[in-house]
Amino acid sequence: MNGPDNLIEEIFEQSDELTEKQKKIILAAIQAFAEKGYASTSTSEIARNAGVAEGTIFRHYKTKKDLLYSIIEPMVKKFIAPFVIKDMEKVLNEKHATFEDFLRAMIENRIKFLSKNMLLFKILIQEIPFQPELKGLFKEHIGTKVIARFSQVVEHYQEKGQLIDLPPFSIIRLTASAIFGYIIVRNLLLPELDWDDKAEIDRTIQMIMHGISAET
Amino acid sequence: MNGPDNLIEEIFEQSDELTEKQKKIILAAIQAFAEKGYASTSTSEIARNAGVAEGTIFRHYKTKKDLLYSIIEPMVKKFIAPFVIKDMEKVLNEKHATFEDFLRAMIENRIKFLSKNMLLFKILIQEIPFQPELKGLFKEHIGTKVIARFSQVVEHYQEKGQLIDLPPFSIIRLTASAIFGYIIVRNLLLPELDWDDKAEIDRTIQMIMHGISAET
Amino acid sequence: MNGPDNLIEEIFEQSDELTEKQKKIILAAIQAFAEKGYASTSTSEIARNAGVAEGTIFRHYKTKKDLLYSIIEPMVKKFIAPFVIKDMEKVLNEKHATFEDFLRAMIENRIKFLSKNMLLFKILIQEIPFQPELKGLFKEHIGTKVIARFSQVVEHYQEKGQLIDLPPFSIIRLTASAIFGYIIVRNLLLPELDWDDKAEIDRTIQMIMHGISAET
Amino acid sequence: MNGPDNLIEEIFEQSDELTEKQKKIILAAIQAFAEKGYASTSTSEIARNAGVAEGTIFRHYKTKKDLLYSIIEPMVKKFIAPFVIKDMEKVLNEKHATFEDFLRAMIENRIKFLSKNMLLFKILIQEIPFQPELKGLFKEHIGTKVIARFSQVVEHYQEKGQLIDLPPFSIIRLTASAIFGYIIVRNLLLPELDWDDKAEIDRTIQMIMHGISAET
DNA sequence: AATGAATGAGTCTTCATTCAT
DNA sequence: GATGAATGAAGACTCATTCAT
Secondary structure, three states, rough: OOOOOOOOOOOOOOOOOOOHHHHHHHHHHHHHHHHHHHHHHHHHHHHHHHHHHHHHHHHHHOHHHHHHHHHHHHHHHHHHHHHHHHHHHHHHHHHOOOHHHHHHHHHHHHHHHHHHOOOHHHHHHHHHOHHHHHHHHHHHHHHHHHHHHHHHHHHHHHOOOOEOOOOOOHHHHOOOOOHHHHHHHHHHHHHOOOOOOOHHHHHHHHHHHHHHHHHO | OOOOOOOHHHHHHHHOOOOOOHHHHHHHHHHHHHHHHOOOOOOHEEEHOOOHHHHHHHHHOOOOOHHHHHHHHHHHHHHHHHHHHOOOHHHHHHHOOHHHHHHHHHHHOOOOOOHOHHHHHHHHHHHHHHOHHOOOHHHHHHHHHHHHHHHHHHHHHOOOOOOOOOOOHHHHHHHHHHHHHHHHHHHHHHOOOOHHHHHHHHHHHHHHHHHEEEEO | OOOOHHHHHHHHHHOOOOHHHHHHHHHHHHHHHHHOOOOOHHHHHHHHHHHHOOHHHHHOOOHHHHHHHHHHHHHHHHHHHHHHHOOOHHHHHOOOOOOHHHHHHHHHHHHHHHHHHHHHHHHHHHHHHHHHHHEEEHHHHHHHHHHHHHHHHHHHHHHOEEEOOOOOHHHHHHHEEEEHHHHHHHHHHOOOOOOOOOHHHHHHHHHHHHEEEOOO | OOOOOOOHHHHHHHHHOOOOHHHHHHHHHEEEHHHHHHOOHHHHHHHHOOOOOOHHHHHHHHOHHHHHHHHHHHHHHHHHHHOOOOOOHHHHHHOOOOHHHHHHHHHHHHHHHHHHHHHHHHHHHHHHHHHHHHHHHHHHHHHHHHHHHHHHHHHHHHHHHOOOOOHHHHHHHHHHHHHHHHHHHHHOOOOOOOOOOOOOHHHHHHHHOOOOOOOO
């Protein structure tokens, strides 16, 4: 286990410096940013929904953008945490005999994490293209560290003969696409459908591992 | 073949009613919307970049949102066109002996289309979550017509014994995720990388069809 | 008799130079000015309602204000015409034995005139306070010529012993107030009521002449 | 006595919530609306004259129209107040032996009120025709309550044999026309004349009561 | 720490007017 | 004469941010 998985709660618990009002501000901001987008959300609206005065926001966050970053940064860091810490090694060496095991563990873990923090995830993917700082943060962390770490994993299983002999980057891309595609369709595009999550995740893993040809 | 594939040019050619200024406005708007997002782009900025007076924009588009829609609507329609017309049937019956053939044809076609209209595609996926009308348009067209049509295709090849026996929707989701994932990573997230598109598309198809397990 | 009494028609007939379009513009302008006020009416709206292009208005009237004046000026002139021409003398010497006769003739005539040109009258009284030129025109014509002429009439009947010995200006004011009060209430404030115009005018004259005390 | 009679001061005194700036805004708005009309007055002009930022206006009044209404509504209510409260009954039973007494009291009171609030009165009568809400407010209050109340008074004196036997509505109309005619001519049309108000009001009452015939 | 009145630059949009066709 | 695209100044209104209390 690594934490309560609910990022917002976690943030609140970690720092006792957070005023009650500050928490309300963060919650209201998350809600509004996710719903209407950062640019279309006014600070006065956040203040209103948080039940605080307009000025209060700026007492805690110098600018509106600061407020956004204070929300997104923990999200990014927390999301990639499992991929960078030494857990990864453990993962590799001991736990998972097959890549499929590893994949399943990974997926279940991260899907749970994202589902619990869907609003934050939505804000993150919506704002990354427009916030250079975020883009930098993202590229550096994901594009470098995570992919690098993952490449090791892939190569590890390739050496074991479990994985097809394609460039690790391509394999990672396909895998990540399948996972994010599932999360986005399931939670953002068609959340109103009646989902059998367990089965759907199983199928997704199956298709990632064995493709969609019948002869498999 | 169906048309010049470059949507903007096509729009310009189709309607001779478009003033020179109007074309400039559209180009400037596309550029700006893609770069900074719809909400963060001001009409005065569009006017400046288009080299016209701000009032000119509103002579042609009643509101800023109208301008956005006039850009996105053809995009949506054009994108899904190949999936809804009867070409689809032809595709099924005659042309493609295997699903892989079909998939390859489809991917190449749509990737070419999207690559040529990357800015429009970016605007589209950025704004869909925040524009209810767009969301409606999208859901109706994609969520209904396209998926339905595709399901037929999948079932067709399932009956032929070429495809795995999973719910068509899951198969479509995985396939679409892989394709869009490729397009987004290649064009939006890491465009600066040195891509061997042909090989990368091949690998993507290969992984979709046969999975990433070595034993395939 | 003095003309068709319907000013708009009259204006149209007098000048054959008026294009068909020009007539439409004037009609649309009158309608709009009366309904929403001069300042709140846009030239584009007038053009639309008149079925002409925006530029056409400015071909005939240099400015929006010119259009207003071209409408109001004939109104002012035509309204006060009966009071300034020599008809007045005839009125005095021959026609009307009593002031009441004179008043009745006057009222019926002018009420008919105003009722037929209610829209113009409404524009006139709405815009006078805000258009210095109009105010000047009005003051000069009404405040000088008309009152002067009327004063002669009043003095004439005072000498005949038919009218009370108060300053003519006060008598004119009371009389004019009663008449305009009737016209405004009848046509502008409560037009939806069921009016017996003939009786109401009779009563108005009666009250002007004999007051509202019972002993009369 | 009922209050300071000067509405603006009264409004200011009643609500201590009014900021100094807010008062300045109201004063500047009244001045400008009366001078140029509501539609021709820009909020930036009001702000400039009030010595505040334009945004300040909209902090206190959601829209320009709200500002207008906040000015006019107290005017309407205060103006008709004397006619609807029970003072009226007192007036009837005890105070005034004759209708003339009543009329004189009424006129002096309301003329004083209007003279002190001339700007507001001007705004009111200018905007009523174009503001449906105002028209409604006006019709309901004046057209229903006030006329009804006044009709009772007229009938009361008719039964006493003091008033002519004409429809009360006609009598009220004549009387009101005479009064408003006086106020408008005196204050709005020809304010620069040298008025002997006391005498002029006397004459007006005399003419209302006894008409303008000599034999009275 | 919290407030909320105040700001003024900036937003989208409208408008009267011009002018090439 | 008529058009309607083009203009840019001006309009109402919003916004992130500041600051005295």
